[in-house]
Amino acid sequence: MNLLIETKNLTKRFGGLAAVNDVDFSIEKGRINAIIGPNGAGKSTFFNLISGFHRPTSGTVLFKGIDITKLPANEIAGLGISRTFQTTSLFDQSTVLDNVIVGHRLRTKSNLVDAILRTKRLKREEAACMDKAMEVLDIVGLTKSADRMVANISQEEKKRTAIALALATEPEIIFLDEPAAGINPDETEGLTELIKKLNRKGLTVCLIEHKMHMIMNLADHIMVLNYGEKIAEGTPKEISGNEAVIKAYLGGSASA
């Protein structure tokens, strides 16, 4: 087993509320993982803990066996862990391409002095960022929209742009927070294909999603959270037959 991410007893409390409670989870390299659960189950908080936005109250996060629990978010990104947000926070008044170019910034070294003197290093790195941006836009299928203002593109294209931005950081694993929220069934289909394509290219994926149909034919491995606790884990088949999961979602007995 080749574990990319491992969490051990991961816990986050906000005051008296345990948003994430004692969760052990591991992500194998090269697979598509999903985290599901009712609203408020702690899925996004779990993402925030791994990507360094929140410090866990207790527990550890390991990346390839190295403890990254206390690293700041930008250093975690540097290691090759990337994520998107539930609400896309792109810059509307700028083009798709301009939004994505800066995604490769963390792999460049040029600083203020390079900028003022316009050194060779800056020019080389600017070209590299440009190439990377075009490459990831090609992967997500937005080459044609590169020059359009983000304000004028569809919700689905914004989701793709956000994924392209995450890809520009050259991650080994990408965390997608509800990539298919607010887009129609056809577009969801297209996005599912994109995620499969990324996975085939060797990228490990972990996503939060509410669209069960999408999850069930996409994920290799699913974890179910409810009230911050892991209530089930397994293949889509195992999960869809799991009594605790059905109970969490429907609130009644398994036969409901």
Add this chain to the structure above:
Amino acid sequence: MKILTKRNAIIASIIFAFSFPLIAQNDYYLHMLTLSFIWAIAVYGINLLSGYTGYLSLAHAGFFAIGAYSLGLLTVKAGLNFWLALVCACLITCVIGLLIGLIALRTKEHFFAIYTLCVGYIIYLVIDKWEGLTEGVRGLIGIPAPGNIGPITFDTAASQYYLVLTFLLAVILVVYRIVRSLTGRTYMAIRNSEDLAQTIGISTMKNKLTAFVLSTFFAGLAGALYASFIRFIGPDIGSTSIMFDLLMYLLVGGIGTLSGPLVGTLLLVILSQNLQFLQEYRMLIFGPLLTLIIIFYPRGIAGAVFDWQSKRKDKQLPNVRAEIHIKAEEG
């Protein structure tokens, strides 16, 4: 049509600026223009931080005053050579800027604005009350004009105009290069969303601090030039009313644009000089003007022109290529 390119417009403006002393009727216009160039340098500093990095600082009149007083004290009391004092004044402003930035940048948005407003006021108070060092309300008198560089002297209005113009052009070039570089993109990513910037691996604190220190550098440089140009400084140059003047220049010209600081400063300084006869009632014109601009053109005059141009381009060519957008990004 081809003659009206941006490049030609810039070249024409520079030629006009350099030939202005030859056509100016009297020294008064030169004086006024020199002064507005000095303010513009400070506004470029504020713009780099507030316009491009998204942190609205209200302490920059304070840093302007620090630059001015550093130069004044180093030349008058320590008897330092002007050019050495100029370098030291900028460095002193940067060091104080660094220390304040380390604390101020722990706050965000309006908290940052309020915090820096207080910092600016404290700087003003220190200058005003520390009579042993700054002479307090009496002010510093007898600051020398810029020293000679070889055969070049700076004792006429025209020569000082050229000196300040050179500094202004250098500042604009530096800001232009920063804004168009990866560093500038980094700053704009922070302005757009700090969380997202961090997610894509940007060390936000480091970048914010660099932008902050650099912007205090420009404010300090402007202050030092001001001191040697006016030859007399009082604590009032660090007051909040100066701060709000600078902010008004920036907002009217266009926050987050390259030409905005210059356009806004020139326009408002000239306008306010021509409306001198109205005295305090000038504010009756500036107040509504500012309000209207903020409501209808949040990115000021330069932003409005840019929006208008890009709309026209979109109509003419539905498939505008990437270069055009990148190059025309800032008005």
